[in-house]
Amino acid sequence: MRRSDDGWCVVVDVLEVARIPDTTSLLASYEVQLDEDGELLEYSRVRRYRRGAADE
Structure with missing residues (x-):
């Protein structure tokens, strides 16, 4: 969570x-x-991944 100019970004x-x-979820x-x-x-989806997958 961070503060933006006009509210919050979460x-x-x-x-x-x-x-x-x-x-496999x-x-x-x-x-x-x-x-x-x-x-x-x-809102926008920024990432989709399998449960347990390591970050790239």
Whole structure:
């Protein structure tokens, strides 16, 4: 989380596709822009990866 000029920028990791076994599930990181009141301005997916995958 970091402060931006007009609010906040937050990176959120979410489970996009649950699979069995869990190590094959797909997760994603979203960058979320919020205004001063915490209202959503925009979001975009910045990364998609398998659970347990090492960072590149």
